[in-house]
Amino acid sequence: MRKEHRPHWAKRLHRLYQRAWVKHFLEPQFDSVxxxxxxxxxxxxxxxxxxxxxxxxxxxxxxxxxxxxxxxxxxxxxxxxxxxxxxxxxxxxxxxxxxxxxxxxxxxxxxxxxxxxxxxxxxxxxxxxxxxxxxxxxxxxxxxxxxxxxxxxxxxxxxxxxxxxxxxxxxxxxxxxxxxxxxxxxxxxxxxxxAIKKREDLYADPDALMAEMQQLERYFLRNNSLFSWLRALVAPSRND
Missing domain, CATH: 2.160.10.10 (Hexapeptide repeat proteins)
Incomplete structure (x- = not known):
């Protein structure tokens, strides 16, 4: 797909699933994380x-x-x-x-x-x-x-x-x-x-950064609906 058709709530659920997967399966594989x-x-x-x-x-x-x-x-x-x-x-x-x-x-x-x-x-x-x-x-x-x-x-x-x-x-x-x-x-x-700006500057407040990213996602996906998402999955067009 050329566009993100998922409504914000669906993308949010998927992100929560990924974080749970990281905690349960990935992090224990490191000696320290x-x-x-x-x-x-x-x-x-x-x-x-x-x-x-x-x-x-x-x-x-x-x-x-x-x-x-x-x-x-x-x-x-x-x-x-x-x-x-x-x-x-x-x-x-x-x-x-x-x-x-x-x-x-x-x-x-x-x-x-x-x-x-x-x-x-x-x-x-x-x-x-x-x-x-x-x-x-x-x-x-x-x-x-x-x-x-x-x-x-x-x-x-x-x-x-x-x-x-x-x-x-x-x-x-x-x-x-x-x-x-x-x-x-x-x-x-x-x-x-x-001066060189480092990645640590971006993550000075990780919780605030994640909240800002969620707000941006909510804005960009504001017009997506469950119907438009399902329609794009089963009958995609050039505009999708």
Whole structure:
């Protein structure tokens, strides 16, 4: 559908169902989880393994075709970890895999189909073994990873930096820069005199924000009715 035909009460009920699903099924899968976890289509967020944590006011966006997958590998000598801070945004199709330690700083924004892995998973010569092909990854505070970015083992991405869409980060990137390419290279420094507004500013009062969003939804859906919704489901037109 090109438009939202549900009346506000129906959309509100669906949102309440999703929040209940998050509380009952998704949150217990994390070792620790902050308040106000917002997960759209939470059934398509998959966690595998222990030691996965996420902070307050995190936003997870998925679709049936592009799930979010967080995977920790355990072996005889170690367990991986995925530690995500507050106000993190993770978009559809993102995969984070850890055999060592992946840290995602607060306010970080991760666009769709990003792949982050702290291991090569197989040795070049002994392909039955991981050997020493693992090093921790640190994505520092307020980083923005563009669509389709790949982050390789042993990398640190400095705070506030932006990684352009499709880039492969094979070496560490300093703070306060824009980097693009394969391998990613710095192309510009951020202006130190300009303030950066972070996601935490949006969530300064989460309850007030949610109330405002509900009010906006009520306004935009004010002309929708049960009849028009059912009609669009069974007999859609080009205007739907």
């Amino acid at each position: 902050g308040p106000y976890l917002d997960a759209g289509h939470p059934k398509y967020v998959s966690l595998y393994g222990p030691n996965i944590s996420i902070g307050r006011c995190a936003t997870l966006r998925t679709t049936p075709a592009y799930p979010i997958t967080l995977t920790v590998w355990t072996s005889a000598d170690r367990e991986g970890r995925i530690d995500m801070g507050d106000y993190v945004l993770i978009s559809p199709g993102t995969r984070i895999l850890s055999s060592d330690n992946v840290t995602i700083g607060s306010n970080t924004m991760i666009a769709g189909e990003v792949y982050i892995s702290d291991s090569d998973w197989h040795d070049v010569y002994d392909r039955t073994s991981e050997q020493g092909a693992h090093k921790p990854i640190a994505v520092e505070e307020n980083v923005w990873l563009g669509y389709g970015v790949k982050v390789c083992k042993g990398v640190t991405i400095g705070k506030n930096s932006v990684i352009g869409a499709g880039s492969v980060v094979a070496k560490s990137i300093p703070a306060n820069v824009i980097a693009v390419g394969n391998p990613a290279r710095v192309v510009r420094e951020l202006d130190p005199d300009r």
